[in-house]
Amino acid sequence: MEDIADLAIETGLNAGASFVDIRLEYTRKTNLDVVNEVTRNTILATEKGAGIRAFVNGSWAFGFTSDVTKHGIQKASESIAKMAITASKWVEERYEIEAPSFQDRIEYKAKTPIDETPVEYKIEQAKQLSKDMSQIDVRVKSARIIYRDVYTELCVANSLGTMVKEETGRIVFIPMCTAKDEKSAQRAHIALGLTGGLGDMPDELMLMLVEEPSRIALSLLDSKAVKGGVYDVIADPPLNGAMIHEAFGHACEGDSLTSGSSVLQDRMGTSVGPEHINLFDDPTLKGHVASFVYDWEGTRASRKQLVTDGILTEFMHSLDTASRLEMKANGAARAMTFMYPPIPRMSNTFMEPGDWNLEELIEDTKEGIVMCNVNYGYTDSTKGSFMFKSVHGQLIENGERTDIVRDASIAGQILDILPKIDAICNDFFYDAGSCGTQGQMAWVMSGGPHIRLRQVPVGGV
Template identity: 90%
Template sequence: MEDVADLAIETGLNAGASFVDIRIEYTRKTNLDVVNEVTRNTILATEKGAGIRAFVNGSWAFGYTSDVTKQGIRKASESIAKMAVTASKWVEEQFEIEAPSFQDRIEYKAKTPIDETPVEYKIEQAKQLSKDMSETDVRVKSSRIIYRDVYTELYVANSLGTMVKEETGRIVFIPMCTAKDEKSTQQSHIALGLTGGLGDMPDDLMLMLVEEPARIALSLLSSKAVKGGVYDVIVDPPLNGAMIHEAFGHACEGDSLTGGSSVLQDRMGTCVGPEHINLIDDPTLKGHVASFSYDWEGTRATRKQLVKNGVLNEFMHSLDTASRLEMETNGAARAMTFMYPPIPRMSNTFMEPGDWNLDELIEDTKEGIIMCNVDYGYTDSTKGSFMFKSVNGQLIENGERTDVVRDASIAGQILDILPKIDAICNDFFYDAGSCGTQGQMAWVMSGGPHIRLRQVPVGGV
């Protein structure tokens, strides 16, 4: 791959580009869908190709090819560089790409590497999870297991001297449960994932794949719709993580700043919440589904403290956004496949735990509601507005949990909501998810502790 990458860079520079990079990517994917122990869908896919970018005086051009021979790469690189040169004649904002270079090789290590695990074994595991879920209760009428894995070899090189190869294996389980009694039918699902192999999934998480969706769906059978009003709200880790990811994290992505579409525009160094709030995006965490050592531009990944003690502290950058804004690149560029250009994306995004015990927080709340998990929602990072509907929850009366409720939603402006977080628990949980931006999907992790919001509007019946 090194000789092909060198050829792409040399060809692009000779054609007039001032910066050239290439990503050569090989992936093997497995997608399984098992319903009530029956395999409904099995997809095995292999992709290989290269994405090439050329840059001239603020102008980018990108293209890709599945022909990774020297002839194919030379042709693609020359064409892409010429496009960048032509487009540079009409660019108003001129700048240069400035960044450090990296040389490294990261090998994929797992107890049971997914690229060496037979698909038959993966199907057996999914069927067993489906069987175990069906047997949790006679009211469980349907158990569905969606399984995804992808093995990737990614080689990145650029004209600054970067040469990085990283191998990864990612797994995601999405178990779904449908429960039914004489009065209603309820559904629930969760998503858990990791970087590694099937043998790296802890036993407690494997058990959770079966028990948690069933527990939630069964509890909803006896639930009642919540009455809308103003409540003290305790938000659980999955809903907390979704709020931070969607309503705040996207506004911290560098291209939302350069595009003028972030509510956090010109707020760096200002207070956005209480000093006990710390928000992190960290792809360097070991074993999580969105963990990596180098981003898709070959920049070393870093832990990014988006909010530090309530103060907006850092954004997530690619080479492009860091250079435009004269900031340091911090390894946040990701691309769905070689067919897409890298853009600033979140990875493992969460709120750091505090010092409250959950039981003590419930007792201290007196009257309120606990909102759990995410059904659906929407956000607008330009305004910082959001709405999320929770899957399940519980009322709090006289400092104790009471009725199970459903159909609760919370909406507002993130910069108005953050100051209302007066308590952060010392627990922590995360889940996996997929995030779509600019037509590109990426696996992400979000989570955090339980938190309390004081006197916020809750939608209901």
């Protein structure tokens, strides 16, 4: 593998590139979709190949090949370097890629490694979860378990001397429940994930996979569609996490700064929210699904404190964005597979807990809405606007929880939303999700405590 990487780098440099890097990947995936104990989809897949980038005078070229023979790599690397030279004619901003190099090897260790576990065992586990969910209540009509695992051997090398090999195993469970009675049908799901092996998920989370989606779907049977209006909103940890991710995290990604489009442009060191807010992105947390030791450019990953006591303190960088902005590369570059160039991404993103007790906060809120879980969300960092949709919620009237509501959504402006947070609870929870940026999906975790937002527009039907 080293020989092939060295050959790609040497060929690219000889063809005129000033920086070359390569990702050699071998991935085995298992995707299972089990509905009421019947397999809908059983997929075993292999992704193998090399992604190569060449850099010349501020211009990048990228290509990939599944032909990782010496001939295949040489041909690809030369053509990519030539493309970078062609594209560099249209570039005005000249800079070089400067970064420290790393040499390391990270092995995958697990009690029950995913790459050595037969698919039959994984199917049995998914069937059992599906069976347990359908037995919770007669109104559970569809107990669906989506199981995904990915074992990857990734070798990243570049012309600065980096040569990092990292093996990882990731598992994600997405249990979905459809409950039905004579009045309506409702659906709910959660997502939990980890890096490690089978059996590494704690028992309480395994139980949650079965109980949480069915609890939510059943409670939604008696729900009302929320009425649109301006509310005091208490966001639960998954929704808070999604809000941090959508409303703030994307604007902290290095490439939204180099493009000049981030609303956080020129805001480093300034106040972006109340003093009690601290936000992090941390790929070094052990065992989370978005954790890694080295990023997809071979830079050692690090914990990033995006906001410290309300002050914007750090961004997420790739080699490119760090070099251009003359900041330190901090290991945030990720690529979906070797078929995509690495770009700055979030990993495990969260808000630090505060000191409010949730029940006291509800009592204090008087009139409002508790909004829970995330259906989906998105952001437009140039406009500074975001939107996300919760799955379920509960109205607060006279300081007490009343009617269950569904499908409420929050929309707002990135810089307006943090100042609206006036209370942060002392609880905490993480959930897994997948984030799509520039056509690349990545597993992420987001979380935090319950928080209260004052007077935000909530969309309803």
